[in-house]
Amino acid sequence: MSISALQSLELIERLHAYDSVSPPAMAAPRATWVGTSLGVAGVPVLIGGGELEEIVETPAVTSVPGTKAWVLGVAAYKGGLLPIFSGDVLFRKRLYVGRARDYCMVIRRPGLYFGLTLSHIQRDLRFPIEERMMDHPVDPDFVGYTQGGFMYKGEFLAVLDIEKLVADEELSNASAGRGCSNKGKGNE
């Protein structure tokens, strides 16, 4: 008569209990930082957990005249309208000519709801909180929007602070206004 695997495990547990072998001590849970590894304008960055609404494929957009260059247009999204911003133009402050950005991340904040194009998407990552490096140099175009970062496989991943980004006056006003040019619109 054969026994099942669960019965074998139970038998092993009983034998261990009989032999008074104490179970291995559980290590104390470590505080970890969880985020998503993404790429904005070719720069690998980390977005902290809970700061992203969603990652979607870049929808077809309708350009809006009189807006700044980084405003690609407005897309229909879940029954509403979603402004789509170009991460390349927003951060690099110059015209982007290159491969179409297939994905964008949706950010929702009080009074602000938009999608920002991504250059690439990695995955969710988990880092020990003590490994966060606050003084590592980052890309000059991202200096004002990051808050430290982590080393991952020999590469520094800066943490993109969405709060700093949405607090930027440049982002809060998409109108081109006087003297502003809407050159570069429609590239994506």
Place this chain on the structure above:
Amino acid sequence: MSKTMKIDVTNIWVIGIGLGALACVAGLGYALFMTDLAAGTLMAMFGGPGVLVVALLAYRGQRRRVEYTEQGVAEINSALVKIAEGDLTVRVPEENSVTRDIAREINASTQRQRELIRNIKTPFKVSTEGITKIGVIAEGQVEKGRELTRSVVESTTAATEMVRTSEEIKKSTAEAARTSERNRQRVAQGYELTKDMSKASVDVRESVQETSKSAKRQGELIQSVTAAAEYIQALNTKISVVAINTRIEAEKAGEHGRPFMGIAEAIGDLMREAEEEGRKIISQVRMLQNLSADNLASMENTVGTVVTILEYIDRLDSSLEEINAGSSAITKIITSVDDAAGQSATTARHMNSSMDAIRERNLDISEYSESTQVGVGSLKVSMRDVAESLSQFKIEELSEAERTMAAIEDLKRIQGAKKIFREDEMKAMEETKLARASV
């Protein structure tokens, strides 16, 4: 005239004696006719002295005659003594009536002797000059013979050297012929090799073209694999996005979404591995694609190179043909040079033997010339002795100018003697002769 005068002087005494005797007879007759003296007395008075006078006169005349004769004999003796000494120029006086005939005969005899000696001396002089010339010619002949001997020796040496050189040329040409033949064989082998290379290159070109087709097909397959890998990568990205969104939604769901969060993390872990592998696959496929493209380009280059090699092989083939033709021509030339060298060696040997014969004949001629020279020298000595002997016969009176000319000739002979060399000059000449002899 002188003969007439001599006859008159001889008869003077006879005429005087006759006249004295007639005067005595006449005085005696006149005394007998005019006086009375006895005839005896008269005879005694006149006849005695007359006879005495006549006798004295006769004695005196005889004495004078004897003296006259002795004078003629003495003149003849004196002339004969000079003739005995070789002086044929002496002339016996013919005034003496007693010795006139003898003197005439002697003079005629000396005249004939002078003419005879003169007749001997003239051809003798010519003979002497001829012998002297022969001697000079013989001496020159000996010298020429020596020069000829030296030249023949030098020619023999040159001919020997020529034989040696010809033999060396023959050896060299034989070696060159062998080398040329080997080269020709190698060229022929190279020719065959170029044919094989040409065939092999054609095969390589065809094979590379086939491989190139396969590589193109392979590139297309790699392209489709790359597209598939990229599609898989895009799918991975989409799955990653799904996993991220799942985690976000799970976080939004709070406690209820915790299982979804585990699922999302599991998907994320799987996706990490899949993404890494997919990235590796894409990277390797791209590398493979690049390698395939490189291989394709390399094959095209190989085909181009093979075509170039074929062209070079064609050129090499034509060059080898030209080299082969040139080697054959060189072999012919070497053979002709070899034959020419052999003929030259044979000719040089013949020339050498001829030179040896010439040298031997020349040595004989030189010996004969030297013998001739010795004979001519002896003959000259004999002729000189004879000339000296003949010169002892004085046949003509030499004038003052002739004596002067004779003295000048003697001086010329003295000056014409061989040059007296100093010791160093003589040593230098001997060394030169030794050097010539060694050459």
